[in-house]
Amino acid sequence: MKYTFDFASLQEYWPEFLRGALMTLEMTAIATVLGMVIGVLCAIGRRGKRPWLAALCGAYVEVVRNTPYLIQIFFIFFGLASAGLKLPIFAAAILTMVFNVGAYTAEIVRAGMDTIHPGQIEAAEALGLSVPQIYWDVILRPSLERVYPSLTGQFVLMMLSSSVTSQISAEELTGVANSVQSESFRSFETFIVVAVLYFLMAMLLKFAFFLVGQAMFPRRRRLGTPL
Amino acid sequence: MSAVVKLHDIHKSFGTVEVLKGVSFEIDRGEVVAIIGRSGSGKSTALRCINRLETIQSGTLEVCGHRLDQPTLDLRALRQDVGMVFQSYNLFPHLTVEQNITLAPRRVKRLPNSQARALAQASLERVGLAEKIDCYPEQLSGGQQQRVAIARSLAMQPKVMLFDEVTSALDPQLTGEVLRVMETLAQGGMTMAVVTHEMTFARRVADRVIFMHQGRVWETGPGEMLENPQTPELQAFLSNGL
Amino acid sequence: MGGSFTINHFLYLLQGVGWTIVLSALAFALGGVAGFGVMLLRTARSALLRRISFLYVQLIQGTPLLILLFVVYFGLGVVGIELPPLLAAGVSLMVYCSAFLGEIWRGCVESVPRTQWEASEGLALTRWQTLVDVILPQAARIATPPTVGFLVQVLKSTSLASVVGFVELTRAAQVVNNSLFTPFLVFGIAGVLYFALCYPLSRWSRSLERKLNVGRRQAA
Numbered sequence: 001m002k003y004t005f006d007f008a009s010l011q012e013y014w015p016e017f018l019r020g021a022l023m024t025l026e027m028t029a030i031a032t033v034l035g036m037v038i039g040v041l042c043a044i045g046r047r048g049k050r051p052w053l054a055a056l057c058g059a060y061v062e063v064v065r066n067t068p069y070l071i072q073i074f075f076i077f078f079g080l081a082s083a084g085l086k087l088p089i090f091a092a093a094i095l096t097m098v099f100n101v102g103a104y105t106a107e108i109v110r111a112g113m114d115t116i117h118p119g120q121i122e123a124a125e126a127l128g129l130s131v132p133q134i135y136w137d138v139i140l141r142p143s144l145e146r147v148y149p150s151l152t153g154q155f156v157l158m159m160l161s162s163s164v165t166s167q168i169s170a171e172e173l174t175g176v177a178n179s180v181q182s183e184s185f186r187s188f189e190t191f192i193v194v195a196v197l198y199f200l201m202a203m204l205l206k207f208a209f210f211l212v213g214q215a216m217f218p219r220r221r222r223l224g225t226p227l
Numbered sequence: 228m229s230a231v232v233k234l235h236d237i238h239k240s241f242g243t244v245e246v247l248k249g250v251s252f253e254i255d256r257g258e259v260v261a262i263i264g265r266s267g268s269g270k271s272t273a274l275r276c277i278n279r280l281e282t283i284q285s286g287t288l289e290v291c292g293h294r295l296d297q298p299t300l301d302l303r304a305l306r307q308d309v310g311m312v313f314q315s316y317n318l319f320p321h322l323t324v325e326q327n328i329t330l331a332p333r334r335v336k337r338l339p340n341s342q343a344r345a346l347a348q349a350s351l352e353r354v355g356l357a358e359k360i361d362c363y364p365e366q367l368s369g370g371q372q373q374r375v376a377i378a379r380s381l382a383m384q385p386k387v388m389l390f391d392e393v394t395s396a397l398d399p400q401l402t403g404e405v406l407r408v409m410e411t412l413a414q415g416g417m418t419m420a421v422v423t424h425e426m427t428f429a430r431r432v433a434d435r436v437i438f439m440h441q442g443r444v445w446e447t448g449p450g451e452m453l454e455n456p457q458t459p460e461l462q463a464f465l466s467n468g469l
Numbered sequence: 470m471g472g473s474f475t476i477n478h479f480l481y482l483l484q485g486v487g488w489t490i491v492l493s494a495l496a497f498a499l500g501g502v503a504g505f506g507v508m509l510l511r512t513a514r515s516a517l518l519r520r521i522s523f524l525y526v527q528l529i530q531g532t533p534l535l536i537l538l539f540v541v542y543f544g545l546g547v548v549g550i551e552l553p554p555l556l557a558a559g560v561s562l563m564v565y566c567s568a569f570l571g572e573i574w575r576g577c578v579e580s581v582p583r584t585q586w587e588a589s590e591g592l593a594l595t596r597w598q599t600l601v602d603v604i605l606p607q608a609a610r611i612a613t614p615p616t617v618g619f620l621v622q623v624l625k626s627t628s629l630a631s632v633v634g635f636v637e638l639t640r641a642a643q644v645v646n647n648s649l650f651t652p653f654l655v656f657g658i659a660g661v662l663y664f665a666l667c668y669p670l671s672r673w674s675r676s677l678e679r680k681l682n683v684g685r686r687q688a689a
């Protein structure tokens with residue numbers, strides 16, 4: 001039972017792999033931005049004064065964090081389809097990613113906000129800043145700086161778990177891999193190649209987040225100390 | 228002489244605990260008032276009512292023409308007229324000294340970015356820290372941080388400044404530099420309400436001293452009253468060496 | 470096609486829950502053992518072992534579990550080992566868990582102050598004795614909350630085994646939905662069942678963590 005690897009026969013599929021990888025990155029980029037927005041709003045909602053909104057945001061976070069992503073995908077994609085709402089697969093995949101990562105983001109951002117000392121908010125109030133200004137300048141920015149490593153870690157994980165959207169036929173990297181392996185009959189090699197591609201993409205993403213962090217948080221760049 | 232801060236019969240409770248039980252006093256323009264008293268006597272609460280960090284239950288309260296007991300109060304206008312410095316500095320750790328100072332002027336008064344640095348520079352010169360303009364708070368000593376906090380407040384050009392035990396968190400050798408800055412401000416005609424445990428400062432700099440006890444103004448008079456207390460409570464307070 | 474959701478469908482889903490639990494337990498047990506090994510290597514004295522295990526962790530954590538599953542499934546297939554789906558899923562989940570648990574536990578071991586190692590060395594304990602008698606008991610306390618938290622992760626991850634045809638809860642829900650075409654209902658129920666498994670563990674993990682933090686603050 002000697003197995004000879006044959007990566008050469010996969011060469012012709014390079015454009016396919018590349019297309020899949022780019023789609024994965026594109027989905028990740030969109031879901032990161034939208035997930036940030038949802039997560040921040042939800043974190044603010046959970047801290048807010050309206051009990052029903054806080055409860056709603058809390059329930060969303062707990063439901064997402066305690067059910068598998070795959071079930072969420074099926075629920076949203078097939079559910080919406082059965083209700084007559086047929087989304088394009090690309091949009092549906094991103095919708096599920098945002099729905100999923102928004103909850104994790106909310107939890108991380110909330111943890112960051114909890115570390116802001118009440119005195120900071122009082123000082124800002126005493127200076128005459130409005131509530132939205134206080135949220136942006138005094139609560140959100142230092143919170144994000146503080147939780148930036150866990151936040152970006154979460155987005156890398158999301159990029160990896162986006163492979164699951166292949167189950168609703170999204171043509172991202174894993175989806176591409178599925179069709180390549182059935183055409184080439186080189187399943188093992190195909191998935192090894194794809195594993196390496198994902199690994200490289202994870203590294204790339206980490207590096208990109210590092211650069212963004214350097215640009216966004218000058219204090220961290222200058223002092224290097226955690227906030 | 229016109230009073231810029233007028234408290235009349237202020238009552239304030241936290242839950243069922245009444246902390247201010249009918250507090251009345253006034254502060255004239257340019258006057259420096261020191262508020263002293265035991266821990267828990269309501270000094271901070273009274274001060275925080277003046278810029279609406281706490282809301283009052285009853286009484287009349289007027290600050291720089293703003294009626295704090297009326298629903299028509301323009302809170303942001305009030306906050307622009309009243310500056311406050313805290314015991315724990317409360318500088319924003321993620322912002323440089325310059326950004327700390329210019330945040331409120333830029334956001335609240337729409338100061339153009341091109342003028343921000345000059346404003347920060349001018350405010351810092353008043354507290355003797357011009358060379359620290361690009362530092363982050365964690366790079367400064369406690370005394371320096373507190374002086375930056377004063378500069379941050381000054382940059383909004385307040386008409387009244389409130390100080391709540393601003394030297395209590397500092398080592399003794401650092402309190403001096405902060406007190407000197409406050410003294411200069413007082414000489415420059417700033418209207419100030421200063422909650423403090425520094426009796427020498429109260430005696431020397433304050434035009435008037437208010438002794439609070441159990442949520443009331445117990446005794447009030449010029450600085451010399453500390454040498455010659457009328458009530459047994461103030462006598463006891465002073466002889467405890469606080 | 471069609472028909473309505475009956476008690477039989479529900480029982481079928483419950484059977485799926487059973488297999489989800491079996492697979493989770495298997496993955497967690499195997500992954501725990503392997504993860505312990507990873508933790509040992511990550512804290513080994515030899516820099517080479519540390520570097521190799523670091524690479525292993527990075528590699529596994531940088532690859533989607535689904536891809537890992539395919540690599541194991543097809544990989545073992547081509548070298549002639551026909552694994553039943555349960556074992557294929559179990560093996561890939563084991564690898565996945567070993568990297569994450571190893572890394573969690575490494576953090577806990579390293580959070581025990583260095584002076585504890587030095588003190589034990591002073592008592593002439595061997596490295597292994599120090600680890601077992603001094604370090605691990607202290608690390609275990611810190612490790613419990615994140616380990617319980619990771620259990621939730623494992624439970625959720627087992628849903629991917631459905632992709633290679635193992636009939637756990639997610640696969641069972643797909644089967645039911647394929648005959649009923651009521652995705653909101655069927656996947657909703659599956660979601661509720663997953664939630665019922667995971668949420669208590671999440672709560673438990675959080676309360677353990679709170680207790681630990683309170684204990685630490687008092688000690689400090």
Ligand SMILES: Nc1ncnc2c1ncn2[C@@H]1O[C@H](COP(=O)(O)OP(=O)(O)OP(=O)(O)O)[C@@H](O)[C@H]1O
Pocket residue numbers: 241246264265266267268269270271272273
């Ligand atoms: N937010 C709050 N909630 C409940 N009780 C409060 C609150 N703030 C203050 N108190 C209570 O009100 C009383 C007066 O507090 P205050 O801070 O005004 O005292 P103080 O004179 O400033 O004392 P110190 O010298 O210790 O600062 C205290 O008994 C305090 O416990």
Ligand SMILES: [Mg+2]
Pocket residue numbers: 270271272391392
């Ligand atoms: Mg006080």
